[in-house]
Amino acid sequence: MAQIAIQLPDGSKREYPAGVTSMEIAQSIGEGLARQTVAAKVDGELVDVQKEIVKDAQVELVTLSSDEGLEVYRHTAAHVMAQAVKDLFGKEVQVTIGPAVKDGFYYDFYCENHTFTPEDFERIEARMKEVIKENLPIIRSEMSSDEAIALFKEMGEDFKVELIEDLGADTVSLYRQGDFVDLCRGPHLPSTGKLKAFKLTSVAGAYWRGDEKREMLQRIYATAFPDKKQLKAHLERLEEARKRDHRKLGRELDLFSFSEEAGAGLVIWHPKGAMLRTVIEDFERREHLRRGYDIVQGPQILRTDLWKTSGHYENYRENMYFTEVDEQGFGIKPMNCLAHMLIYKSKMRSYRDLPQRYFELGTVHRHEKSGVLHGLTRVRGFTQDDAHILCAPEQLDAEIKGVLSFVQDVMGIFGFEFEMELSTRPEKSIGSDEDWDRATNALLGALKDTGLPYDINEGDGAFYGPKIDIKLKDALDRYWQCATIQCDFTLPERFDLNYVGADGEKHRPVMVHRVILGSIERFIGILIEHFSGNFPLWISPVQAVVINVTDSQLEYTQKVTDQLRNAGVRVQSDVRNEKLGFKIREAQMQKIPYMLVIGDKEMEQGTVTPRFRNGDNLEPMTPEQFCEFVQEESTKYH
Structure with missing residues (x-):
């Protein structure tokens, strides 16, 4: 039998008979490795472990300890869940898609006559366990698209038919386990028995292909791990996340609300939530003024022609709202950059005037689909801590580093660790290759000089320039994209921005778009979950509540409350005719940092007895x- 050479990632080479599989290669190295191997990369292509290798190749074994291996594992779990649902509900249910996602997987089902609820999960999980116990081989096959369309039409799977028709491929791959067949690229585990630990977690609605005009599907979310210990730890994190959910805490702490009467994705801030916003925004103003930014303000709507000049109309209009005034078209701003360029352009600038740093807490509106709206973290109307720096090309490096330093300072104040990635030119973009190269190299050079670690995110830049995205890590080790630094040579060209250089000639400035916290709404949602509503004293909307023991202390209680308020403490009083323990517990439930208890002793001595929300008492x-x-x-924080 002919032999082939297999090169492994460590550079070593081994010879095997032609037709060897990746699993056989793993077994030849060690049984422990074989047990962990779930797929392989053959010359860079991710394939099933059963796929035969018939020529010399580079092979990388993919194990459960890798992200790719866990994705294969979870994608197989999605197929097992789909099989269980089909077994239980039959032709009443159509299957659509079921990908692996971060920390788990989901599968979307179309079912007109049954609404899935958590009560169904027990039945579905029981059937999944039976499928796993049967240890069904998972077999890949290929057939012509015409044959696959005929097969799925016969099965009554209309969504699979549509997918195949839209692919426009000559052939497609299918995966079969027992009687269940699914359209899929793969790869998958070799058999259902390889699954060990899983759990269905929730159900939600989702439009087919994210289109609000298409069918409403039912999405069952789940998770899977290689062992029960990892699953248990993950479920505990999910439970903690549910307790910290900013939508839940927002209601309980009376911070904000949403109303269908007002419209989806539009936040209504209650007094305490508005105070929290105000404290954060005031902090932002101080920090920007300290760093040489000028505070500016642009209009909410600008003429449509201006959005055409900027390229937003061509590249971003599906995310915008438009209106008409006096037969003139206007776009409601989704970004603040246009007004800032008009401020710059309002007079001739000299090189001595640069850099110009314009900061605006600018409210913007973007047309988000209803299916993706999520509390404060995905809304249609929000405020950005937006700034645009217009500078000479030779100043660009220092300005980017200044923003990076700003981000480090602010994230340190709030106690967040963060990661960074450089996002490069997307397919849909404006500007010359030369300008994109200059912008990308400027960001890359600043990152390298600062020594901060970063990843490359190919093709995910803004349509006008590359960007550095900063993702902060919260108390549950989840990452959130907040700060961003975008380098733009294109819009200054489109708006014909100039400055007079030392040589007396006109030159083109560069623009840096940047946010530090990003959307204030989104950042507050993250803060709520990060701190579980137990805000640090400096940003707590209510820092203290003054509580009387009996009515005899009413006058002194009011005096103390007024004294604290006049000194700048955010304070409330609770003088209700309730027991002291009840009022203290309620203040703790509202997560107010300090309760100032006033009895006869405190009134006589002119003191207060502070009690921290965790129950610790300070000295009078x-x-x-x-x-x-x-x-x-x-003041420890700023």
């Missing part, structure tokens, strides 16, 4: 001393 102190304490604690 005067109201003046408590004000100083709050100020000292707050």
